[in-house]
Amino acid sequence: MALSELTQRIVNTIRSVPFGYVVTYGYVARLAGNPRAARQVSRVLHSLTRKEGLPWHRVINSQGRISLKPMQGYEEQRQHLENEGIAFDASGKVDLDRFLWRPDEF
DNA sequence: AACCTGACTTCGG
DNA sequence: TCCGAAGCCAGGT
Helix, strand or coil, X not given: CXXXXXXXXHHHHHHCCCCCCEEEHHHHHHHCCCCCCHHHHHHHHHHHHHHHCCCHHHEECXXXXXXXXXXXXXXXXXXXXXXXXXXXXXXXXXXXXXXXXXXXXX
């Protein structure tokens, strides 16, 4: 079945996040055209990561934290990010002022 | 078509 | 900082 315009744009957006940077669900939604589609972003990650070869680990929540729960991907995602040079503070938070990817257009 | 669901976000208290 | 409630989106049933 055909993906909705929004879903397609979300996929493209996630795919363009460069190595060493992160984006938040809501931010991706905004870049894709609908600021309120954050939940759709998580859905996309859930269902299209493999098929589209998305850098899923670069998407975290608005607080700069990893949304996955321990033993359900948290460790793996954190490892991926640290491998790209992204730092976590003592409370497991990423400094978005420093690592959030900001496209030129925004 | 109605109802449920989720790797979300924002707002209050 | 932590928690609950409400708002939102599209795909699956």
